[in-house]
Every structure is written in structure tokens, then in C-alpha cells.
Amino acid sequence: MxxxxxxxxxxxxxxxxxxxxxxxxxxxxxxxxxxxxxxxxxxxxxxxxxxxxxxxxxxxxxxxxxxxxxxxxxxxxxxxxxxxxxxxxxxxxxxxxxxxxKIDKGLADLDDGVQLMKPNPDLDDILTRALERHIFGTKMRSVIKQASPTGIKKVVEQQFEVAKQIAAKGLVPIIEPEVDILITDKAAAENILKEELRHHLSALDQDVKVMLKLSIPSEDNFYSDLMKDPHVVRVVALSxxxxxxxxxxxxxxxxxxxxxxxxxxxxxxxxxxxxxxxxxxxxxxxxxxxxxxxx
Missing domain, CATH: 3.20.20.70 (Aldolase class I)
Structure with a gap:
């Protein structure tokens, strides 16, 4: 790094x-x-x-x-x-x-209110090439289309599982669980998402660094506490x-x-x-x- x-x-x-x-x-x-x-x-x-x-x-x-x-x-x-x-x-x-x-291979079909990332069997090879090309970090996107506790849990679990693989290579992963801005229960989805993010951040090894890329929240300054987490390099917003x-x-x-x-x-x-x-x-x-x- x-x-x-x-x-x-x-x-x-x-x-x-x-x-x-x-x-x-x-x-x-x-x-x-x-x-x-x-x-x-x-x-x-x-x-x-x-x-x-x-x-x-x-x-x-x-x-x-x-x-x-x-x-x-x-x-x-x-x-x-x-x-x-x-x-x-x-x-x-x-x-x-x-x-x-960007290292993800696109989105899987909608299931349980979310779209997970498609399988990425070549990820290790991509990360090796990224290091050779002097890349600093990576980005991967999932989408949340409903305030589904089980669906959002799956999204965050998948994101952090891949993030650990990326961090182990010496790259900084941008975790992007996008909440669809058009859904009627966006604020509720963000509440569930924040709790899942907090839970998974607390379980990371001490030296692991990640970034978060999130939809602009319904409640102002909603992600301020995540910005203070020692694992989080920066929180950025998608449009x-x-x-x-x-x-x-x-x-x-x-x-x-x-x-x-x-x-x-x-x-x-x-x-x-x-x-x-x-x-x-x-x-x-x-x-x-x-x-x-x-x-």
C-alpha cells in the first residue's frame, strides 16, 4: 500500500x-x-x-x-x-x-429485495494485475431495493468477505452497498445497512483499512459515526x-x-x-x- x-x-x-x-x-x-x-x-x-x-x-x-x-x-x-x-x-x-x-462483474438478479454481486472467480488474478498496474484500491457495487433485513445482511456479508480478500492483497477496498434513491423505504433500509456495516467493521482485523461508498442518506449526517471508525479511510457518496x-x-x-x-x-x-x-x-x-x- x-x-x-x-x-x-x-x-x-x-x-x-x-x-x-x-x-x-x-x-x-x-x-x-x-x-x-x-x-x-x-x-x-x-x-x-x-x-x-x-x-x-x-x-x-x-x-x-x-x-x-x-x-x-x-x-x-x-x-x-x-x-x-x-x-x-x-x-x-x-x-x-x-x-x-472497479472489480465487480455486475449485479445478480433481484432476490430478497437486493442485488448481490455476481460471482467473480478471477478476482485474485485481477487483483494481481491491479498491483502490477499500480492501483491503490478497488470498488465493488451491490444494490439495495428494499428495507429487507435478511437481504441487506447478505449484501454486507458478501461485500466484507470480498473486501478481506482485497485487503489481504495490499489494496484498499471501497465497499459500495448502494441504496436505491427511489425506494419508498430508503430511510429504513439505511438504518438496517448502518447497523450491518457497524457490525462487520467491528469484526475486522486491526490493520484492515476500507472505504465506504454510500447513497446520500435521507437523514443528514447519518453516517458521521462510521467516518470515525478506525478501519474507515473515507466515506464517499454516489450520485x-x-x-x-x-x-x-x-x-x-x-x-x-x-x-x-x-x-x-x-x-x-x-x-x-x-x-x-x-x-x-x-x-x-x-x-x-x-x-x-x-x-
Whole structure:
């Protein structure tokens, strides 16, 4: 584990950029960027286009360590280069931004009010490659769609089981049990989730460090006590389908909670924009998300 990167994530001012759409979500990310599905013939063409989009974001002057602490990549991006450097090396060496990797294989079908992560038999190999590519930490997502005590228990158990495997490799896992922002019993689900998180954190070995990526809570400062847990490096928030303005506004009411936005970060960016226009929109977004994160 890189201690300089750990300290930056633990104490730095800023937010984490999520550039990790993969698989089925990549066409949606490209469509938001103004690239239609008939613009590419196969998966490789699609990934070349999405890497071009991410490269444009990463190389933008406003995408820098003054505002951004870390960036989450996905496997395909980790294995591609920016200016002859692997993406993670470019992020850290040129930009001073800590690289993370999305390691889950997507969501299983809805069962007991939740979607667990799909099985990931190649995880150990992925983690070994992540270390070779100088990745600092990982991210994995499950989804909670109902205040189901048994379902939420399963989600958190699975997340921590995988997190221990990741931490044993020397990487810092971001545990992401997303609560769907549209469900009617969101606050009740968050209550159950917090208790499960607290329980599993208390059972970790002393030297294990994790991060938590959570939906912005219904009750302001609801996760403040988790931020004080000695195992928790940082608690970050996903935008979860809120617009950038909505997510930023809600974030400002949660002291210590910082953004880890994906769609909300890329909102308004399109492939047809001039560099000046693209960089201007991205700069405004980055500054707004930064301001919401440090309040």
C-alpha cells in the first residue's frame, strides 16, 4: 500500500471521480456523451471510444489534484494508455490523482429485495494485475431495493468477505452497498445497512483499512459515526441518479461526506464540443462538486 496515497485519500480535500462504467453501462455513458450505438461496430470499437472520452476528461486542465483525490477506472481502462503511460501511472505521476479499479462483474438478479454481486472467480488474478498496474484500491457495487433485513445482511456479508480478500492483497477496498434513491423505504433500509456495516467493521482485523461508498442518506449526517471508525479511510457518496445539482445540494448537508460521482460528473459533456467548451463545462462541474464535498 502506498502510504502517500493513503494519506491523500484519508485527509485530502476534494472528491473521487468515478470513470468506471463498464459492460452494459458503457453504451449509456457513450450515449450521454453524444455517441450513438450505431457509431461502433463491436465491443473493441466501443471501448476505444469510451477510452477516448475518459482520456479527454483526465487530460482536461481542470481534472487535477487541487480538486480530485482519486479516480475509479475499470479493467479495460486500466490496461490502456494515455500518452504512452498506463492510465493509473498517468493519473498518479502526471496528475497526482490516486487510481482505483472497479472489480465487480455486475449485479445478480433481484432476490430478497437486493442485488448481490455476481460471482467473480478471477478476482485474485485481477487483483494481481491491479498491483502490477499500480492501483491503490478497488470498488465493488451491490444494490439495495428494499428495507429487507435478511437481504441487506447478505449484501454486507458478501461485500466484507470480498473486501478481506482485497485487503489481504495490499489494496484498499471501497465497499459500495448502494441504496436505491427511489425506494419508498430508503430511510429504513439505511438504518438496517448502518447497523450491518457497524457490525462487520467491528469484526475486522486491526490493520484492515476500507472505504465506504454510500447513497446520500435521507437523514443528514447519518453516517458521521462510521467516518470515525478506525478501519474507515473515507466515506464517499454516489450520485445514484440524482442530477448533479440535486446531488451537490444534498451533499452539502452531510459534513465529511465527499462525492464519488459518475454520471453527475460527466453531465453536459459531449463528443462534439470544442476543447474550450468541453473543458469549461467540466471545470464548472468539478468546482461545484468540490465545493459540495468540502462543506
Amino acid at each position: 502506498n502510504t502517500e496515497q493513503l494519506e491523500r485519500i484519508r485527509t485530502g480535500k476534494g472528491f473521487i471521480a468515478a470513470l468506471d462504467q463498464s459492460g452494459g453501462s458503457t453504451p449509456k455513458a457513450l450515449l450521454q456523451y453524444g455517441v450513438k450505438e450505431d457509431s461502433y461496430a463491436n465491443e473493441e470499437d466501443m471501448y476505444v471510444l469510451v477510452h477516448g472520452m475518459r482520456t479527454r476528461i483526465i487530460q482536461s486542465p481542470s481534472f487535477n489534484s487541487q480538486y480530485i483525490l482519486g479516480a475509479i477506472l475499470f479493467e479495460n481502462t486500466m490496461d490502456r494508455k494515455i500518452e504512452d503511460q498506463f492510465t493509473a501511472d498517468y493519473l498518479w505521476e502526471k496528475k497526482g490523482i490516486v487510481p482505483f479499479l 445514484g441518479g440524482y442530477t448533479q445539482a440535486e446531488a451537490n445540494e444534498k451533499l452539502t448537508h452531510n459534513q465529511g461526506l465527499i462525492a464519488s460521482f459518475s454520471r453527475a460528473l460527466a453531465q453536459g459533456l459531449t463528443s462534439t464540443q470544442s476543447d474550450e467548451e468541453f473543458n469549461g463545462i467540466l471545470s464548472t462541474s468539478i468546482q461545484d462538486i468540490y465545493e459540495a464535498s468540502i462543506k
